Amino acid sequence: MRKQNYWGYIFTLPFVINVVVFLIFPVVFSAYISFTQYDLFNAPKWTGLTNWINMFNKDEFWISMRNVFAFALIFVPLQTLFAFLIAFLLNQALRAKSLFRLMYFMPVVTPWLAGGVVWAWMFNHQYGVINWFLGLFNIDPVHWIDNKSWLVVMASIAIVNVWKGVGQSMIILLAGMQNVPKEVLEAGQIDGASGWKQLTHIVFPIVTPMVYMVVILSTISAFQAFDIFLGLFGGIQAGIPQQSVVPNLVVYRDSFVLFKMGPASAMAWILFFVILVVTLFQRYFEKRWVHYD
Amino acid sequence: MKKRSGLWMMMLALVLVFTACSSGGGGSKNTPSTSPSSAPSSGTESAAPSEKPPKQLSLTIGLPGSYEVTKKEIIDKFIETHPHITVKIEDAPWGDFTSKIATQIAGNTMPDVWFQENAAILGYGKRGVAEDLKPYIERDLNASDYVDALFSAQTSDGKVWGIPHGVNSVALAYNKSVFEAANVDLPTDDWTYADLIEAAKKLTIKEGNNVKQFGFIGTASITTGWFPWIKQAGGMVLDDTKTKSMLNDPKTLEGLSQLRQGIQDGYFTNNDFLTANGGALEVFATGKSAMYMMQYSEQVSMNSKFPDADWDVVKAPKAVDGKRYVPFVTNSWLISSRASDDSKEAAWQFLKFYLGEEAQTILAESGSSLPVKQSAYTVFDNSTTKPLNKKGFTEGVAEGGVTLDENASWAEWRLLVQQEVNEAIVQGNKSVEDALAAAHKGVQQVLDENK
Incomplete structure (x- = not known):
């Protein structure tokens, strides 16, 4: 038995090394360098809480937090709602069901760069197809991602993020809906439940664990938003307006453009804590609306 | 006891992994020089050719964008005319070069010489990554043969962290x-x-x-x-x-x-x-x-x-x-301060060649940059490509x-x-x-x- 234990350690060693070197070590090291001045080229110099204090003193930090919360608050409900409705429709006896599923899933596999460029064009104030379409109804052109109001900018970007992510959430919810027992739905029909009542009183309660998972995953992805901003604004070097920055843009800029690994790590850790708190908050309310039985 | 020995084995393996990760070994760092040499020794080329064959040197050149900006012809000619220097080229697309070079510097595996935007070179100089080229320039170049932009990477305290590949x-x-x-x-x-x-x-x-x-x-x-x-x-x-x-x-x-x-x-x-x-x-x-x-x-x-x-x-x-x-903007060459003395010397020979008549003429003919060496400007006298009035560029930058x-x-x-x-x-x-x-x-x- 003891000999078996010994071989167990040997066989798991490669995976343990992998986790320690590529997961635990970077996490611990990033926590350490958040208290240092480190430019990648010279040894880190201990600076205590300087990076953290400087971060809280900068407008940019608070603006990025305001933006990412607004972005998440718009994006998560929109994405969950659309994913739920699309999944419900695709779960019906439709012709060309597979084609529709493919269509809704295609944006998920579209590279962000390509998607970002196309959407930047569609959002263009003067030449964009969206404003052209609004013009057909005599609606004045809208500044979408270059609006004076940061909230309009965040809402516009959230719409693009829904386009990109709705397919993935839809697949999760569709899988849940396909597990709804037919007998239950039939029993509901016999008792006179309308389609709407079936959806709200039978389907939704049964798939709430999936909905909860979609909400959690969407929230985390919203707080980690990065490529969508980079794609729409044309890159860090193009000078993304301060009113439109989100935390991951700041992390990327500080670390890989300015080589200020200390402030970048501090920001990354703050983002981690924010996501942790938001997820725990969601978990606190889980039992009130998620049904596992 | 067995459990403990298993743990010891794991720790030993980890130490081995970290040791492997931390070893240097990129570029040509035989004996890495930790401090920039303030007074470079006389170059191999400056020794009398008849005395003894030149010492065999190795040189790693970092090229962003492959040969999109630098001309392959220039580097090929350098290799051809400097048989005692073994040249290795490390290239990467423009967009990726900055992060690649930063990672290489962090791992001490960067090339001996590479070029980037002049502003980036100044940053490297401040962080101790670039060799001060002032002593090399004073030793081997006549500054009056060059346009003022030669000193684009000079700081207020007189250090020169790079030399321009050309002027734009x-x-x-x-x-x-x-x-x-x-x-x-x-x-x-x-x-x-x-x-x-x-x-x-x-x-x-x-x-x-x-x-x-x-x-x-x-x-x-x-x-x-x-x-x-x-x-x-x-x-x-x-x-x-x-x-x-x-x-x-x-x-x-x-x-x-x-x-x-x-x-x-x-x-x-x-x-x-x-x-x-x-x-x-x-x-x-x-x-x-x-x-x-x-x-x-x-x-x-x-x-x-x-x-x-x-x-x-x-x-x-x-x-x-x-x-x-x-x-005007320049892309500048820098020599790694962490390269071995031999590699620094090889890198400087490369830069001297790059600033020489032949290489600067090739650069001028390419039209991608204005040359740094004044004598290469004669190329424009008989140029028939547009713009015909190239003096708009050459005299403009010389004046202001x-x-x-x-x-x-x-x-x-x-x-x-x-x-x-x-x-x-x-x-x-x-x-x-x-x-x-x-x-x-x-x-x-x-x-x-x-x-």
Whole structure:
């Protein structure tokens, strides 16, 4: 038995090394360098809480937090709602069901760069197809991602993020809906439940664990938003307006453009804590609306 | 006991992994030199050739964008004429090179010599990554053989962190057909920016709310946009010591406001128009705009993509004070301060070759950069490619060449200004006053942090 234990350690060693070197070590090291001045080229110099204090003193930090919360608050409900409705429709006896599923899933596999460029064009104030379409109804052109109001900018970007992510959430919810027992739905029909009542009183309660998972995953992805901003604004070097920055843009800029690994790590850790708190908050309310039985 | 020995084995394996990760070994670092050598020893080439065969050296050259900017012909000739130096090329696409080189420096596996934007080189110098080339230049070069831009990477304390691969300056390009059709006098070297604005108004053709033809290409980029417009009004971005922001100077405000005014009034192109019409070069070449502040390297694309366009250049217009300020950018070569002494010497031999007559002539003929060596400018005397008046570039930069106020924190403060300029000039979401006030505050903070 003891000999078996010994071989167990040997066989798991490669995976343990992998986790320690590529997961635990970077996490611990990033926590350490958040208290240092480190430019990648010279040894880190201990600076205590300087990076953290400087971060809280900068407008940019608070603006990025305001933006990412607004972005998440718009994006998560929109994405969950659309994913739920699309999944419900695709779960019906439709012709060309597979084609529709493919269509809704295609944006998920579209590279962000390509998607970002196309959407930047569609959002263009003067030449964009969206404003052209609004013009057909005599609606004045809208500044979408270059609006004076940061909230309009965040809402516009959230719409693009829904386009990109709705397919993935839809697949999760569709899988849940396909597990709804037919007998239950039939029993509901016999008792006179309308389609709407079936959806709200039978389907939704049964798939709430999936909905909860979609909400959690969407929230985390919203707080980690990065490529969508980079794609729409044309890159860090193009000078993304301060009113439109989100935390991951700041992390990327500080670390890989300015080589200020200390402030970048501090920001990354703050983002981690924010996501942790938001997820725990969601978990606190889980039992009130998620049904596992 | 067995459990404990298993744990010890795991720890031993981890130590081995970390040891393997931390070993150097990139480039040619036989005996890494930790401190920059202040007085380089006499080079292998400078020894009398008949005394003994030159020492065998190795050299790793880092090339961003492969040979897109540097010419393969130059490096091939260097390899051919320096058989005692074993050359290894490490290249990466432009976009990836910065992160690749940063990772290599962190792992001590960087090349012995590489080139990047001059501002990046200054940053490397401040962080101790670049070798001070001043002693090498004093030993082997005659500074008077070169244009002033040779010292683009010189700091206020006299250190030279890099030498330019070439010079990329701006001049005022004009579409002759558009001028002739509008019966407007062609630009001259004596033009001021006020003349440019007046001509742009005359050359603009509006049809209702749409502009059919613009007078001038207004861009929000630093080199051809906000920097020259600030300088022409007598404003400044940083002071001469490059430690103080001058973005709160009223003349700076005036210059930037003129650029915004031109765009708002529709006689300068706006960003959307440029993007929708294929970019600045296409807009200029197809006559949708009459004038363009063109960078020298763009002539290569102009000639290959739009060979029939009828255009030429004059020097960049004069500023309100009668002086000329011609922004130029350079990509500079640096030698790694952590390379072995032998590799540093090999790298310097490469740079000397790059600054030599033969290599600089190849560079001049390519049209991608103006050469650094003055004698190579004779290439332009018999040039028949457009622009015919290459003196617009060469004499312009000689008369009033200025860098983009590059210092070690340039990458950081340039981004801050660009953000604000975008909001004021491109999007029009802020007044120029507000944008400059915010930029001034941010830039000064960056400069103070990097003192």
